[in-house]
Amino acid sequence: MTNEEVSQLLKQEAEAILNIPVNESFNAAIDLIVEKVHGHHGKLVTSGMGKAGQIALNIATTFSSTGTPSVFLHPSEAQHGDLGVLQENDIMLLISNSGKTREILELVELSHHLYDTLPYIVITGNANSTLAALADVVLLTGNPEEVCALGLTPTTSTTMMTVIGDVLVVGTMRRIHFTRSEYNKRHHGGYLGQKSKEGAN
Helix, strand or coil: HHHHHHHHHHHHHHHHHHCCCCCCCCHHHHHHHHHHHHHHCCCCCECCCHHHHHHHHHHHHHHHHCCCCCEECCEEEECHHHHHHHCCEEEEEEECCCCCHHHHHHHHHHHHHHHHCCCCCEEEEEEEEECHHHHEEEEEEEEECCCCCCCEEEEEEEHHHHHHHHHHHHHHHHHHHHHHHHHHHHHCCCHHHHHCCCCCC
């Protein structure tokens, strides 16, 4: 691959990020997370299948390290008992590029039967999907074309999911006034643990 080809791929990804629709859905999602987790002592439960699931797991761990308790729930394992991790004050963040992922739609149905007041935030590339219609808040990726040479492998779409997750994390941190000292309480080891001690108050 030439340097020019690499630069073109990076340009495509950067342009896709800048084309993520920005609207009040971001604030609505942050409002729900703060209300349910910090107001009612619930937790954020993320889920996704395949590559989207890996992004959902990363979002959950990042939220947890920044003061908002969060867990990842595998949609298939949920059908074999893991659904029990849900509590009535929780909020769910579901990720599906197509908005049609069978396991995620089944998870919505199962969780709704358990607690019918659970709110759902959805990250998707399909505003007209079944999953989007079931959501309380929809965050759209802009549905960019994948940079994959086949146009199939989740590449650009997963970048969008990650970026949207970052916005939610940072927005929530600001809303709850999360400090360096609070970060250090949750992250003791390694370079970040040491760095968080510097100037902690």
